Amino acid sequence: MTNRRLFFVLILVAVVLPLISFGADMKTRDQWQQRDRVVGDLGLNAGDVVADIGCGRGYFTFHLAKAVGEEGTVYATEITEKALKSVKEKVAKDKTQHIKPVLSDPTSTKVPDNCLNAAIIVNVLHHVPKDQRPALTKDIVRSIKPGGHLYILDWRVESPIKHDVNRRIPLEELLKYGTDNGLKLDAEFHYLEHQVFLRFQK
Numbered sequence: 303m304t305n306r307r308l309f310f311v312l313i314l315v316a317v318v319l320p321l322i323s324f325g326a327d328m329k330t331r332d333q334w335q336q337r338d339r340v341v342g343d344l345g346l347n348a349g350d351v352v353a354d355i356g357c358g359r360g361y362f363t364f365h366l367a368k369a370v371g372e373e374g375t376v377y378a379t380e381i382t383e384k385a386l387k388s389v390k391e392k393v394a395k396d397k398t399q400h401i402k403p404v405l406s407d408p409t410s411t412k413v414p415d416n417c418l419n420a421a422i423i424v425n426v427l428h429h430v431p432k433d434q435r436p437a438l439t440k441d442i443v444r445s446i447k448p449g450g451h452l453y454i455l456d457w458r459v460e461s462p463i464k465h466d467v468n469r470r471i472p473l474e475e476l477l478k479y480g481t482d483n484g485l486k487l488d489a490e491f492h493y494l495e496h497q498v499f500l501r502f503q504k
């Protein structure tokens with residue numbers, strides 16, 4: 303093989319093939335998450351009270367806050383001060399009154415009883431040890447008003463993205479975290495390529 307041919311073969315192996323096989327991971331989260339569409343599908347109204355359980359750095363929190371407006375409330379809960387820090391800093395910088403950062407316990411969100419129109423938990427449950435998930439979801443349901451909704455978004459087991467592959471939760475188990483707590487599954491959204499998106503009503 304000439305040096306030139308060898309060079310092109312090496313480029314193919316080193317650059318092009320990995321780009322094809324890791325294509326799913328090459329998209330940014332903003333591309334696959336469809337955050338505006340997801341928040342739109344929560345059907346929130348101005349003045350609503352919502353909780354972003356395991357808010358991380360607030361990927362959804364600030365969009366939820368826009369959806370409920372200043373007369374609404376967003377509880378942004380986290381178990382680590384480190385993750386909550388950036389939410390707190392942005393809240394302080396924007397002088398936002400209606401986002402409440404909450405340092406929670408692993409199975410207790412610290413959100414008041416029966417106050418939420420909706421709770422959303424995105425890519426959190428697979429981080430929670432399996433034996434703590436029933437208690438955490440029970441505690442989230444405690445804080446939802448009768449008629450309010452719980453939204454669970456978590457990795458599809460079959461998603462080709464290379465995150466958290468070994469701790470993904472089967473759909474049947476995700477469904478049980480709603481139904482075992484007395485909720486009714488009332489919608490399933492299928493448009494997210496990497497995540498299951500379930501809506502339960504209390």
Ligand SMILES: C[S@@+](CC[C@H](N)C(=O)[O-])C[C@H]1O[C@@H](n2cnc3c(N)ncnc32)[C@H](O)[C@@H]1O
Nearest residue numbers: 356357358361380381382385408424425426429
């Ligand atoms: C992958 S991040 C997702 C953050 C955010 N929901 C998002 O969609 O960007 C998972 C977060 O869940 C938090 N977490 C893990 N266990 C939790 C629990 N029991 N209660 C609340 N948050 C938890 C972690 O600290 C981490 O910030």
